Amino acid sequence: MDILLVDDEKEYTTILKKIIEKKGYNVETASSGKEAIEKIKKFRFNLVLSDLIMDGIDGIELLTRIKEISSNIEVILVTGYGSIQNAVEAMQKGAFSYFIKGDSPEVLIDEIKKVEEMVELRCAFDKSSEFVLKTNNKEFSQAIDIAKKAAESNINILILGESGVGKDVFANYIHQYSDRKEENFVAVNCCAFSDTLLESELFGHERGAFTGAIEKRVGRFELANNGTLFLDEIGDTSLDVQVKLLRVLENKTIQRIGSNKEIEVDFRLICATNKNLYDEIKKGTFREDFFYRISSIIIEIPPLRNRVEDKEMLINFFLNQCEIEFNKKIEYIDEDAKKFLMTYEYPGNLREMKNIIRRLVVLAENGMITSKYLPNQNISNIYEDDIEEIRPLREIRREFESEYIDKVLVQCNENISEAARRLEISRRQLSNKINDFKIR
Template identity: 35%
Template sequence: MSTTKQAHILLVDDDPNLLKLLGIRLKSEGFVITTALSGQEALKILNKESIDLVISDLKMDEMDGLDLFVEVQKSYSGLPVIILTAHGSIPDAVLATQQGVFGFLTKPVDKDALYKAIENALAQSFGNKANGDEWDENFITKSPIMLQVIEQAKMVALSEVSILINGASGTGKEVLAKAIHQASHRKNKPFIAINCGALPEQLLESELFGHTKGSFTGAVANRDGLFKAADGGTLFLDEIGDMPFSLQVKLLRVIQERKVRPLGANSDIDIDVRIISATHRNLIEAMEKNEFREDLYYRLNVVNLKLPTLNERSEDVPLLANLLLKKIAAKNKPSVKSFSPEALKKLASAKWPGNIRQLVNVIEQCVAITNATVINDTLIDKALQQESNSFTTLTEAKNQFEATYLKKILHMTKGNVTQAARLSDRNRTELYKLFAKHDLDPQDFK
């Protein structure tokens, strides 16, 4: 039988022998199979695994197949469910189909009928994605906050308005920007991203707008900028809040006139680019401090999307952790298969100042240092401790660098502030302020 991809099927039956037999049969067809002996166990698996289809027995203790279907639809609307029963009856079948169950088959199940039902269910499930829903396939979530952001993003994707994404570092701002591009009319054109805080001003200006040969030292040839390269598509300006103030004026002109002039050029170039920008900063506060232009802010912030931190969507941690483990282990150490229940509890209850990026680092560390097939809570504790020791905010990192640099230069000059000022290209007054900030006394280095 053919399917659009290797599907992951969850089998649910309180008879372990029938569960094993059906699992073996479907594995031989190339499906990935996970099994559960009860409806409650199935719901726990759905919280952790990415499942494409559920096949459940009808008659089970505590929660029968129809009750399970109702619970599945509450949290995973659209996930197809096929019901099997040894006590098939017309009323059961009618009730099941009225409630939305995809298929209803009587045991002993005819092999061809089962495979046809599976193929049809998966064709519908994957067909939805083929018709345009794949734009959000990188979002693994059951968080109401995150689902609302995704819904808002889908609504504005087909428009041409500029979008500003707010969110802390590591929350997935670029992932959301790419998804919006993929859901837009521009999806077959370039998506180009640049971090506006990662380059010096002149280099950033050249990267964005391009330059002509000889326009500055090192410009040995003409070069198109990223606006030109993204023509027809989307330009993602990450950390727009860190863009130098003087460049903000030039960016505003490009947005208003839809023209760009390369450095050193005498004429403009027409461009057709949608701009999505992102920042971790509070731009309202930046405007009040005259660090960000108000007119540019309103040009960029036509629609605002705010990504939650990982702590604000903690219910997603087990889902994300299991997905990341599969990807990381497959690339680095396929023998690592899963987390222990205690390890997942540790991950779910941990604080994540570095958000999803930090979660990735923790799982990469665990995979690297384990020889077991299951990652336990002790490994999670160790990785979290290393992360908490190594992870710092940008402000903390800058302060650490400043303190280290000042100590080094004071050692080199034996506490001579005049020489230290000359070496650091700073005046004495500024250096004394920095010494006070870091509680350093030049006399201690003489």
């Protein structure tokens, strides 16, 4: 893993560099925020360790600049006891964590290891995404072929398909095959924000533009400049938001909220939705002119139930992936479980398949996956006239709740906030249940 150490105290930098390098990490140094930014633009780093208090560009400003360059670079702030509050506030702005000067270096090494695990998971996700695009299905192959050809131009692309088919994977694929691949890929889930918040997220805002705007914020349009902007669930945007997006596409300029200054932007736009936009246009909930602007090329991804020839390959891949993730070796899958995995239609598509297999691997006993923990299997038993085994009611409730939350998360595209809203509980309550039930 590549680390950039930023501190204007040279002696401290030298000592810390040696300590971290002894653990097998590659470490570069910078003596100022300005030098750090120059190095980050030239070289690839997974983690930046930055002093909080520095002349010129301090740790907070450096954090903001780094996240504008790449959201995948993690930042750990190094601070003295007197500035812990500032460091905590920085974590709310995107810092991974903070380290107090004077604490044992092992505490910092533990934090670095956590970042390393996150980087490895991202790499695993990238490999997973590549594999998901392997297919023996003619319809899916045609969609990939269109995506690859479309990537060679800057034309706007609309990806259609049911929830969980891999629209985000296709968007990433297009970006990686385009001439913008060295720039940012910025993804926004439109249904995760209210109209007001979505506008702020996309356009950014100036300090004092509205209540709570305590500092300037660069929006997603600017972050995607020269790169790719992926607007997922575009079918859930309001007519008002569609008008503003259309204006940006026509003029290639934006204004941050609270500013009259025009800012030029140049990005490739990819949109996706699981809705039938032709029906939405007829209902008057989606603008026809906006539709034609974003859909120069349309890519339709078939659902998993239509990819029968790919099922076994995908099941084996997710099984192997989960064995590595959970450090469990699966030696045997009973016939009922095999039959279910191969014949189930997966209304939640790839996302649901992966979640079911994760559940089965986690609950497997002695390396064996059995039909005991298949979705709805135990729940359906409680409605039969004859109950083979009377079990505690709390156990049945737990199973039903776990299955139900899992399905809601699939429908909400893994958006915990949206799922909590629909379940009418707090986000914290839902997160606790997810951890408790080991749903994810």
